[in-house]
Amino acid sequence: xxxxxxxxxxxxxxxxxxxxxxxxxxxxxxxxxxxxxxxxxxxxxxxxxxxxxxxxxxxxxxxxxxxxxxxxxxxxxxxxxxxxxxxxxxxxxxxxxxxxxxxxxxxxxxxxxxxxxxxxxxxxxxxxxxxxxxxxxxxxxxxxxxxxxxxxxxxxxxxxxxxxxxxxxxxxxxxxxxxxxxxxxxxxxxxxxxxxxxxxxxxxxxxxxxxxxxxxxxxxxxxxxxxxxxxxxxxxxxxxxxxxxxxxxxxxxxxxxxxxxxxxxxxxxxxxxxx
DNA sequence: ATAGTCAAACAGCGTA
DNA sequence: TACGCTGTTTGACTAT
Numbered sequence: 310x311x312x313x314x315x316x317x318x319x320x321x322x323x324x325x326x327x328x329x330x331x332x333x334x335x336x337x338x339x340x341x342x343x344x345x346x347x348x349x350x351x352x353x354x355x356x357x358x359x360x361x362x363x364x365x366x367x368x369x370x371x372x373x374x375x376x377x378x379x380x381x382x383x384x385x386x387x388x389x390x391x392x393x394x395x396x397x398x399x400x401x402x403x404x405x406x407x408x409x410x411x412x413x414x415x416x417x418x419x420x421x422x423x424x425x426x427x428x429x430x431x432x433x434x435x436x437x438x439x440x441x442x443x444x445x446x447x448x449x450x451x452x453x454x455x456x457x458x459x460x461x462x463x464x465x466x467x468x469x470x471x472x473x474x475x476x477x478x479x480x481x482x483x484x485x486x487x488x489x490x491x492x493x494x495x496x497x498x499x500x501x502x503x504x505x506x507x508x509x510x511x512x513x514x515x516x517x518x519x520x521x522x523x524x525x526x527x528x529x530x531x532x533x534x535x536x537x538x539x540x541x542x543x544x545x546x547x548x549x550x551x552x553x554x555x556x557x558x559x560x561x562x563x564x565x566x567x568x569x570x571x572x573x574x575x576x577x578x579x580x581x582x583x584x
Numbered sequence: 585a586t587a588g589t590c591a592a593a594c595a596g597c598g599t600a
Numbered sequence: 601t602a603c604g605c606t607g608t609t610t611g612a613c614t615a616t
Binding site for chain 3: 585586587588589590591592593594595596597598599600
């Protein structure tokens with residue numbers, strides 16, 4: 310990022326070289342100093358603090374910079390070794406930042422400066438921490454939302470599968486009922502044909518003997534609606550029997566019925582014939 | 585020793 | 601121009 314701010318902590322992201330170029334009015338990385346002479350009340354058990362802790366003061370208002378008789382030694386060591394090391398924030402610093410984040414996850418400039426002062430970090434470090442923290446929070450949110458959506462999907466899928474099964478059962482039931490009616494109609498047709506004793510050119514038959522105009526076009530409700538009593542009476546005359554059921558009655562053909570449509574005997578749709 | 589994970593810091597882009 | 605976001609890099613740390 311050429312042309313960006315030169316001072317560490319200022320402007321946009323800086324490269325490593327820039328990061329190490331401490332302006333004359335600023336201080337060497339404090340974590341380096343703290344490694345030998347910690348004075349920050351926010352230093353955690355790990356004794357780690359960012360080397361960006363420049364110019365801060367702790368809660369008691371005392372300087373973060375350890376200015377003792379060895380101060381120059383730290384300075385020399387810093388510039389000689391150039392400890393370009395990334396340091397984790399201390400536990401206390403993170404806790405402080407977490408509490409601040411819980412209050413408000415966006416960072417106004419004033420709060421950033423105040424936090425930087427309180428924690429002895431660079432404002433840019435505070436900004437970066439909030440940036441990363443928001444990213445982690447968003448990731449967590451996405452995971453949570455995914456879990457929620459996934460469980461909703463599982464429930465919906467189960468309901469859908471159950472509906473499919475129910476639908477299949479209902480379809481089978483429809484076929485059952487239609488085949489019952491078809492059987493009745495066939496028998497009726499047979500009887501009529503026998504009576505007329507001739508081939509009826511106006512009632513063409515299909516090769517398998519099923520009357521084309523009757524196939525799956527009648528259902529029990531039609532039969533019941535269009536004069537149940539007459540139909541029943543007529544069927545009784547032809548040797549049909551009726552068995553009462555919960556939802557009406559089942560129609561049984563005469564014992565020696567010759568009406569056969571080529572369905573297997575064990576066909577579920579015709580199982581009622583063997584009742 | 586090394587692979588995996590986490591977090592600090594950075595890069596680059598969009599936006600107000 | 602500062603800031604936010606997303607993606608990436610890098611170093612510290614841990615488990616094996």
